[in-house]
Amino acid sequence: xxxxxxxxxxxxxxxxxxxxxxxxxxxxxxxxxxxxxxxxxxxxxxxxxxxxxxxxxxxxxxxxxxxxxxxxxxxxxxxxxxxxxxxxxxxxxxxxxxxxxxxxxxxxxxxxxxxxxxxxxxxxxxxxxxxxxxxxxxxxxxxxxxxxxxxxxxxxxxxxxxxxxxxxxxxxxxxxxxxxxxxxxxxxxxxxxxxxxxxxxxxxxxxxxxxxxxxxxxxxxxxxxxxxxxxxxxxxxxxxxxxxxxxxxxxxxxxxxxxxxxxxxxxxxxxxxxxxxxxxxxxxxxxxxxxxxxxxxxxxxxxxxxxxxxxxxxxxxxxxxxxxxxxxxxxxxxxxxxxxxxxxxxxxxxxxxxxxxxxxxxxxxxxxxxxxxxxxxxxxxxxxxxxxxxxxxxxxxxxxxxxxxxxxxxxxxxxxxxxxxxxxxxxxxxxxxxxxxxxxxxxxxxxxxxxxxxxxxxxxxxxxxxxxxxxxxxxxxxxxxxxxxxxxxxxxxxxxxxxxxxxxxxxxxxxxxxxxxxxxxxxxxxxxxxxxxxxxxxxxxxxxxx
Amino acid sequence: xxxxxxxxxxxxxxxxxxxxxxxxxxxxxxxxxxxxxxxxxxxxxxxxxxxxxxxxxxxxxxxxxxxxxxxxxxxxxxxxxxxxxxxxxxxxxxxxxxxxxxxxxxxxxxxxxxxxxxxxxxxxxxxxxxxxxxxxxxxxxxxxxxxxxxxxxxxxxxxxxxxxxxxxxxxxxxxxxxxxxxxxxxxxxxxxxxxxxxxxxxxxxxxxxxxxxxxxxxxxxxxxxxxxxxxxxxxxxxxxxxxxxxxxxxxxxxxxxxxxxxxxxxxxxxxxxxxxxxxxxxxxxxxxxxxxxxxxxx
Numbered sequence: 047x048x049x050x051x052x053x054x055x056x057x058x059x060x061x062x063x064x065x066x067x068x069x070x071x072x073x074x075x076x077x078x079x080x081x082x083x084x085x086x087x088x089x090x091x092x093x094x095x096x097x098x099x100x101x102x103x104x105x106x107x108x109x110x111x112x113x114x115x116x117x118x119x120x121x122x123x124x125x126x127x128x129x130x131x132x133x134x135x136x137x138x139x140x141x142x143x144x145x146x147x148x149x150x151x152x153x154x155x156x157x158x159x160x161x162x163x164x165x166x167x168x169x170x171x172x173x174x175x176x177x178x179x180x181x182x183x184x185x186x187x188x189x190x191x192x193x194x195x196x197x198x199x200x201x202x203x204x205x206x207x208x209x210x211x212x213x214x215x216x217x218x219x220x221x222x223x224x225x226x227x228x229x230x231x232x233x234x235x236x237x238x239x240x241x242x243x244x245x246x247x248x249x250x251x252x253x254x255x256x257x258x259x260x261x262x263x264x265x266x267x268x269x270x271x272x273x274x275x276x277x278x279x280x281x282x283x284x285x286x287x288x289x290x291x292x293x294x295x296x297x298x299x300x301x302x303x304x305x306x307x308x309x310x311x312x313x314x315x316x317x318x319x320x321x322x323x324x325x326x327x328x329x330x331x332x333x334x335x336x337x338x339x340x341x342x343x344x345x346x347x348x349x350x351x352x353x354x355x356x357x358x359x360x361x362x363x364x365x366x367x368x369x370x371x372x373x374x375x376x377x378x379x380x381x382x383x384x385x386x387x388x389x390x391x392x393x394x395x396x397x398x399x400x401x402x403x404x405x406x407x408x409x410x411x412x413x414x415x416x417x418x419x420x421x422x423x424x425x426x427x428x429x430x431x432x433x434x435x436x437x438x439x440x441x442x443x444x445x446x447x448x449x450x451x452x453x454x455x456x457x458x459x460x461x462x463x464x465x466x467x468x469x470x471x472x473x474x475x476x477x478x479x480x481x482x483x484x485x486x487x488x489x490x491x492x493x494x495x496x497x498x499x500x501x502x503x504x505x506x507x508x509x510x511x512x513x514x515x516x517x518x519x520x521x522x523x524x525x526x527x528x529x530x531x532x533x534x535x536x537x538x539x540x541x542x543x544x545x546x547x548x549x550x551x552x553x554x555x556x557x558x559x560x561x562x563x564x565x566x567x568x569x570x571x572x573x574x575x576x577x578x579x580x581x582x583x584x585x586x587x588x589x590x591x592x
Numbered sequence: 593x594x595x596x597x598x599x600x601x602x603x604x605x606x607x608x609x610x611x612x613x614x615x616x617x618x619x620x621x622x623x624x625x626x627x628x629x630x631x632x633x634x635x636x637x638x639x640x641x642x643x644x645x646x647x648x649x650x651x652x653x654x655x656x657x658x659x660x661x662x663x664x665x666x667x668x669x670x671x672x673x674x675x676x677x678x679x680x681x682x683x684x685x686x687x688x689x690x691x692x693x694x695x696x697x698x699x700x701x702x703x704x705x706x707x708x709x710x711x712x713x714x715x716x717x718x719x720x721x722x723x724x725x726x727x728x729x730x731x732x733x734x735x736x737x738x739x740x741x742x743x744x745x746x747x748x749x750x751x752x753x754x755x756x757x758x759x760x761x762x763x764x765x766x767x768x769x770x771x772x773x774x775x776x777x778x779x780x781x782x783x784x785x786x787x788x789x790x791x792x793x794x795x796x797x798x799x800x801x802x803x804x805x806x807x808x809x810x811x812x813x814x815x816x817x818x819x820x821x822x823x824x825x826x827x828x829x830x831x832x833x834x835x836x837x838x839x840x841x842x843x844x845x846x847x848x849x850x851x852x853x854x855x856x857x858x859x860x861x862x863x864x865x866x867x868x869x870x871x872x873x874x875x876x877x878x879x880x881x882x883x884x885x886x887x888x889x890x
Contacts, residue, residue, distance in 0.1 A: 299851060299852040325661070325853070326852050326853035326855075326856050329662050332660060378652065381654075381661045385661055438833075440852055447838045448652050448678055451650055451839065462837060462838050
């Protein structure tokens with residue numbers, strides 16, 4: 047008995063050690079930010095996939111890309127208007143096909159001046175196939191397609207009129223271009239980091255140099271990122287906090303524990319893969335009046351969806367796709383998310399221009415789903431199995447399991463394969479890798495082109511048509527919407543495109559996200575838009591501790 | 593895990609018991625009944641899961657969550673032990689989870705028992721280069737980090753139940769092989785074995801008739817102890833996310849989910865943790881009882 051009790055105790059201690067090692071191993075490997083300076087303490091669960099603005103377009107990378115780099119224009123802190131950033135003024139001419147921008151006097155964090163030539167170089171970099179840019183925001187410039195195939199010589203799409211004057215030339219109007227420039231992909235790079243004759247996209251991520259409010263002091267992959275104030279930042283009075291200390295690899299439960307111990311200042315929102323605080327953290331703050339007042343929430347411009355690879359079995363069969371479409375119960379997903387979601391009926395989220403208020407609510411129809419499976423040659427779902435990928439944070443794993451259970455109701459045996467953000471992003475862009483997946487598209491900029499072109503347009507080589515679905519009419523409707531200056535006409539084009547996209551059943555809208563954060567009472571400002579901006583997520587440069 | 597040493601077990605099996613047989617001594621102990629009763633109950637529950645489980649363990653019931661999506665606490669209508677964060681019945685998942693626990697716990701012990709006994713017996717009987725090779729493999733496996741090995745195997749070959757079972761079984765062969773080798777060396781030195789060899793008995797016959805029966809008495813308690821260890825190991829793997837894929841009801845994975853809501857949903861951590869603890873203690877008690885039964889009274 048004695049040895050058995052000791053054995054059981056040993057097992058309990060062992061389990062506690064595992065608990066400790068997996069979630070609370072905080073001291074090991076973490077350096078401290080400089081003592082005496084103001085420091086904002088944050089944490090992320092998974093490592094930051096990239097500091098390269100070309101590829102770092104996922105929700106986590108973009109948070110830090112925005113802190114390190116500047117763009118030509120940005121959104122106002124409240125997200126209502128586009129404001130000057132590196133560019134102080136701009137004007138359209140030639141029937142909206144030429145955009146002339148005047149730059150302010152600014153420097154990169156290494157002291158090099160930001161010039162119009164750097165802007166041109168950046169555009170050339172982003173068009174270079176070696177950059178593997180995820181968001182082709184410059185694809186509409188004159189000569190862009192040809193330059194992307196042979197990135198040598200002078201690129202005619204951008205001209206330098208002076209040290210601080212740059213001009214963009216378009217083949218046709220792009221009404222969303224200013225909005226696109228606000229995204230991380232619109233960041234301006236320092237050519238000296240790469241060197242003129244030694245192009246290497248990897249150098250950008252390994253040595254990010256921007257003109258944003260912060261620069262990297264230290265980065266230990268998988269452990270810690272310390273950002274410090276960029277001494278050359280051009281906005282007076284910003285950033286308000288000298289140092290941002292980001293612990294990497296902390297689970298949501300560990301983050302909540304540290305938050306309660308006042309060792310983390312903000313959790314959730316753009317720092318979390320699910321863009322929300324963990325469910326248990328939400329329930330805690332819901333019942334705790336002390337935490338409740340520092341809980342902030344906002345409806346996000348993002349759509350969670352389930353995509354089906356139309357180039358792989360079984361989803362090359364539209365009947366099977368429709369069956370899956372009909373089996374999804376969005377209200378159940380909303381409940382699992384503690385109500386922090388709005389059931390979706392289209393890809394463009396509410397609050398964004400292009401959202402079609404006339405589309406009906408999507409309903410679950412298990413009987414119809416079963417009938418479709420039988421027609422497709424899978425009666426009762428027999429023989430129909432597939433694997434789908436998704437995020438590996440606790441919230442996403444719950445949703446993935448819920449979808450798995452919903453499909454099991456019509457006899458489909460789906461295997462869930464949660465993955466870390468980096469490998470997930472890599473895999474989804476490769477045809478014939480993933481049969482299906484649970485994904486999220488969050489706006490890079492507040493224009494429907496960001497959703498429609500990237501998610502649906504089949505001819506976009508760097509895009510996110512991860513269903514690999516191709517439809518000429520859909521592509522044409524998207525092109526029409528992207529190039530029409532008249533907003534009413536754009537709306538009609540995008541409405542048509544959405545209907546065509548939904549009719550393919552290759553993208554199954556699940557829900558629109560509600561993002562939230564918990565912050566310490568002494569973290570200012572109190573306005574939630576500095577933390578849950580519709581486009582920019584955490585605006586680190588404005589945050590400070592009282 | 594404070595398992596008996598090789599010497600302890602070998603010494604315990606050395607002594608000729610006086611009086612009642614080992615089995616009788618084993619059965620006479622109260623803890624045998626207590627632990628054995630629990631294990632038997634567990635086996636019955638595992639085998640009868642389709643009948644005993646009140647609900648589908650994988651189904652997220654719409655009424656399994658509160659209005660704000662919170663899991664229901666124990667004694668909620670229709671959910672005696674509450675629900676998890678998807679609205680799945682905790683009791684049903686615990687019942688079905690017992691299948692995985694026993695499958696991996698007992699299965700991997702069986703793999704270790706058979707494989708380890710064979711390896712140890714061969715090493716102890718043939719000695720020389722064979723012995724050296726096998727024992728170096730054993731040393732290597734004993735030195736290799738347990739959890740890392742199984743995580744590596746799961747990452748390469750997948751984290752299905754058979755793979756995890758075999759991986760744990762292979763790891764656990766090492767201590768049994770050492771035990772079996774020590775006992776085999778003793779057995780083959782016995783006079784009756786020498787006599788059998790001299791009279792022309794084949795190696796296979798000697799091993800089968802003399803070595804194996806004696807080895808079983810020696811290694812069985814160790815294998816029983818391993819059941820508890822293996823269940824804990826499998827639970828730890830699932831806790832670390834390297835266990836069977838969702839939605840497989842798995843006590844370790846349930847502990848993992850439960851620890852995320854320690855203060856808001858403690859039942860999600862408590863009940864699966866209790867199941868793991870009771871199961872491990874029960875098998876350890878059985879092993880202890882058997883060990884006591886084969887010790888000689890002084």
